[in-house]
Amino acid sequence: MLDVAVxxxxGAAEASLDPVRARLLAALAEPGSATSLAARTGLTRQKVNYHLHALEQHGLVELVEERRKGNCTERILQATASSYVISPAALADVAPDPDRAxxxxSARWMLALAARLIHEVGQLLAGATAARKRLATFAIDSEIxxxxxxxxxxxxxxxxxxxxxxxxxxxxxxxxxGRPHRLVIALHPSLKPPDAGTNQQRRPSPPEPGLTEES
Structure with a gap:
């Protein structure tokens, strides 16, 4: 299982965004069968099998083993990754282009850069994985x-x-x-932590005086 898959x-993006299938993907961080997933999720085994078939068809889950149980064969599946990122390539016609403006x-230009980063690194990682080679990358994450x-x-x-x-x-x-490498550096306000004792989502900090905020 991969840590992150792009x-x-x-079709795979649509399958992963379905709430029921997203729950099954999360549950399959550990190998499981349709029977065990039905017990955990409260869904019928037939419904679980239907959704698992769609996820497997799009390469989001994979067969780990098959177990014989009497006259039946139980298929044990696992998610192909513990987490997923949807590439802008899944929405190619409306994908942002950082070269356009x-x-x-601009925070929106930063998002366009981030989208391109996901797309390009995702393609490079897929190629490196298929060739069983390590992809040479470097990243820094800090807070100031x-x-x-x-x-x-x-x-x-x-x-x-x-x-x-x-x-x-x-x-x-x-x-x-020589081989060209792309360098992207981003600086943005950190999100505020949620209020203690609440389930409130993180929200952006207000803009500092003298800084612009896009509408």
Whole structure:
């Protein structure tokens, strides 16, 4: 089972978004049969089998083993991943294009970059998995608390200058056998934690003075 799998098929995306099938996918983090899933979910075995067939058809669950029980064969299935991300390729006609309107200060452009990242890394990961090779990637995740909006702007400027200098130092357009790599860096306000003792979802922090908020 993979930690994360990228869904790029419209049919698989539709199957995964069905509430009942999403419950079955979550339940199949551990191997199970239609009978055991029916007992856990309160659904009939026939209904579970119907949904499992759809999930298996789209590669979201896979057969682990078959067990003989009297005159019957019990199929044991497991989800192909513990979590899934839907690629913009599943909505190819309306997928965002970050090259359409470049704007480093736009949150929507950041979302377009993130969508492209999911699509491209998903394709690369699928190819590497099929070839049984490791995909060379690198990521940093950090959180910074700025005292003022001016500090945030200064940080963004210094970061941009540092990255530009590093790119200029290491980029070699004429390198024989060299391979291009995409670099994406994002900076955005962190979500507030939910209020203690409530089930309230996280909500964005209000914009700081001097920062723009898109409508």
């Amino acid at each position: 869904i790029d098929s419209p 470049r704007d480093e200060g 608390r700025f005292a003022t909006a001016a500090d945030r702007a200064a940080f963004a400027g210094e970061l941009s200058d540092a990255v530009t200098a590093l790119v200029a130092r290491y980029h070699d357009e004429t390198a024989t056998g």
